[in-house]
Structure formats: structure tokens, C-alpha cells
Amino acid sequence: MRYQDKGRIPPWVGVVGSNGSKQNLVATSKRCLKLLEKCKNIKQLRQAHAQAIACGIGANSFALSRLLAFCANPEHGSLNYAWNLFKHIQEPTICICNTMIKAFFLKACAKLQFSYSGDLIYGHCLKWGFVFDIFVANALISMYCGFDNVKVARCIFDEIPRLDVVSWTVMISGYGQMGDIDTARLLFDEAPPDEAIFVSIINACANLGALDTGIWIHKYMDQQKFPLTLRLSTCLVDMYAKCGNLDIAKKLFDEMQQRDVSWNVMISGLAMHGGGEGAIQLFRQMEKDGVSPDDITFIALFTACSYSGNAFEGLRMLDRMCNVYNIDPKSEHFGCIIDLLIRGGLFEEANQIIQSMPGSSNPSDEAIAWRALLSSYCSSGQTNLAEVAAEKLMRLEDHSGVYVLLSNLYASSGKHYDAKRVKRMMKSRVNKAPGCSSIKINGEVHEFIAGENNHLQMEEIHLILEKLDKQLHYTSSSPYS
Secondary structure: OOOHHHOOOOOOOOOOOOOOOHHHHHHHHHHHHHHHHHOOOHHHHHHHHHHHHHOOOOOOHHHHHHHHHHHOOOOOOOHHHHHHHHHOOOOOOHHHHHHHHHHOOHHHHHHHOOHHHHHHHHHHHHHHOHHHOHHHHHHHHHHHHHOOOHHHHHHHHHHOOOOOHHHHHHHHHHHHHOOOHHHHHHHHHHOOOOHHHHHHHHHHHHHHOOHHHHHHHHHHHHHOOOOOOHHHHHHHHHHHHHOOOHHHHHHHHHHOOOOOOHHHHHHHHHHHOOOHHHHHHHHHHHHHOOOOOOHHHHHHHHHHHHHOOOHHHHHHHHHHHHHOOOOOOOHHHHHHHHHHHHHOOOHHHHHHHHHOOOOOOOHHHHHHHHHHHHHHHHHOOOHHHHHHHHHHHHHHOOOHHHHHHHHHHHHHOOOHHHHHHHHHHHHHHOOOOOOEEEEEEOOEEEEEEOOOOOOOOHHHHHHHHHHHHHHHHHHHHOOOO
């Protein structure tokens, strides 16, 4: 219900006093400044800004700095609004200038992928000698790693006279994000190891599936008698779980004296690798130990139930989440629930769930649930229902995955004309990046991009694939299979 329907106005509007007294003006000013702190979007900020002007603190330096700080945030603000506001400030303070510099500086360039602007700022830093400032240098390294340009990042790294922990951590993480684990490991050997560096490289190993390097780091820590803090132990559990070594992950988890997010990490690891029953048992142990689950815990549990085909257990978990722990379901929860219901053949229940979803101001939230529904319909061969879900999803987002799923469904159903039609729609509407996969053999990473045949051993690879294909056909047609 709208505020007008209740005869009220929003809490961030209407703070100006009526008697105009000095005491009332001071109180009003304080309330106005508090409202600036509570703004959650640019619309509320504009209203609070108007109230600040109305109550006479529009030129107050603190109020202006708060306004600019909010506007300069690339996640929810408006750089144009911040710049227009800044241009009308007659005598900006150093704090206000720093706020604007931060807005248009390295972090913003990296987040928004403005590589050209980043290069310009790097040039100015070189010109004025700011590169020798450790904070600026670290920000530059982080920015270029964000651009996937570790070559320039390493040049800056090598020029820093006195490296700190942040420098080593960011550079090692940069190599890890690019998949260059070998160079990350060589750099790690040169670093004065501390917790932050260990955490960075273990996380990189977890995300890349580089189990061998992760085991080496773990052994190195044991040899150096490096203390296994709660944070490090959790990272190791996560790394072993993501790499599929659940036995070591569970052993490390059981040895932990304290556990916080490690419960979620272990439950997620079991769920990821099909250990549905183990994940549910661990959740029950978590409750028995008096640890309250959060929304991430239940996403892992729904995934576990989905992979193990236990739809009714998933629904019981949903009821427990909402009615016992008072956690409101998010789009990710709905997506997992829909997936497990479809996998269990409960199509009607899945439709009821998605129709009862609360509306969201962010279309991507709603798209998550519809994408799960479409994927489930396609994997179960429900063509008619998949078409309805695809049509809804196409209105919410322009994503190549929708077209690929629908095209593959048509092809497997023998509707080749419809499959080609959907592919033509995708080419005209969406710029799809080609699929890519990689494998590491004897320390060398081999990358394969869809549609390209420029690998030196491509002919031998195709011969092996043909043999595998023939063998699979023979096995599936055999009466003993």
C-alpha cells in the first residue's frame, strides 16, 4: 500500500519545521543529516537533498560530502548527479575533493571496466610520481588485475620500493584469477608469507580446481608450523571440497575447534558432489550444536535435496527456513526449490511456487527463478511448458542461455526447423560469447574455443572423440548395458 493511502508520507520526506525557530532549525538539520545516512537509492537521495536545501543546510560541507559519497558509488549512485552537484560548490573542502577523486579514480575504473580512463590515470600517476606511494601503487595493481592485464600490474609491482602485504596478496590473486597458478606459486615463494597471502592463493586454487597446488600450499604451511586460524581452516575446507576431495575436507572440518561459515562451506561441498544425505545430516548436527543457519545454508540444502532427488525433504527445509528461522526466501532459494520440484516430477507444485513469488524491483532476481524453471522443463522434455517459461524469460533479460536451452530442446524433440529458428533469433538479438574450455597437462594450459580448430593436435583429438562416440553408441545399444 502506498504512503498516500495511509495518509502518511515517506520517512525521508517532510522534515522541515513549521515555526522557523532556531532550536527547531537545528533539530531539523540534524534529522535531515540522519536522512542522508539512511538513503538507499538515488530517488530517496534527491528527496533528502531537496529537504537539505529547504532547511538551509544545502551548502553544509558535511551534508555535501555525504551526498557526494552516495552519488559517487557506482553500485547505486549517479556520477552525473555527483559531478553536477560538485560544479556548483563554490569552495569545496579537501574532503569533498577527495570524495570526487575517489569516485573517478582507480577503483571506479576497475569496477566499470574503463581501461582507457585507467590508463590515463596511470599516466598522471607516473608523471607526478604517485606510483611510489604504496596506496596508489596497490590500487593500480588491483585495477590492472581487474582488467586481466597482469603484465602491466607486474611492472608496477616490480617498481614499488617497499612492498607490503597488500601488494603481494593482490599480485598473487591477480595471477590466480587469470589461471596462471604456476607464476602465482613462484611469486608466493618469494613473498614473506602471512595469513592474507595464504588465503588468497588457496581461494585461487579452489576456484580453479588446482588441487595439486592447494595440497602443496597446505603441506608448506604444516612444514613451517604456520598456525591454522579459523579463516585459513575454512579456506582449506572450501578448497578440498570444491576440488572433490571430500574426505580431507571433512577431516579438516571435524578437527576445527571453532566453526562459523565453515558449516556452510562443508554443507555446500557435500551438496555439490552429490552427498545429499551427508549434507542434511550435517545440517542436523549444526542445529544440535546450537548454530543458527542463514540464507546461504538453505541454498546449499536445497541444492543437496535437488541432486539427491529428495523433493519432499526440500519442501520440509523450505518450511523450516520460513517458519522456524524466519528467513524470507530470495530469488536464489526459489530457483533451487523450483529445480528440485521439477527433478522430482512435481510440475504443478513448481508452477504454484513461481506464481506465488513476491514481485521484485530487480528483473534479474525474477529471471533466476524462471531460468531454473526453463532449465528443468528442458531437461525433462516438457516442450510446451518450456516455451511458456522461455517467453517469460526473454521479456526479463537478453541472455543467450535461454535460446540455447530452447534450441537444444527442439533439436532433441526432432523439431529441427524450430531449433534453427531459435538460433536465428539468438544471432539477431544477443551477442553470444563463444564457449571456452581449458585443461592443464604437464604444466601447460590447453584452451579450446567453440568454432575454432587451430589447436596443433586438433586432428588427433577428433579421432579420439570419434572412437569414444562409437564406443558409447555400441554400449548404449548393447542388450547387456
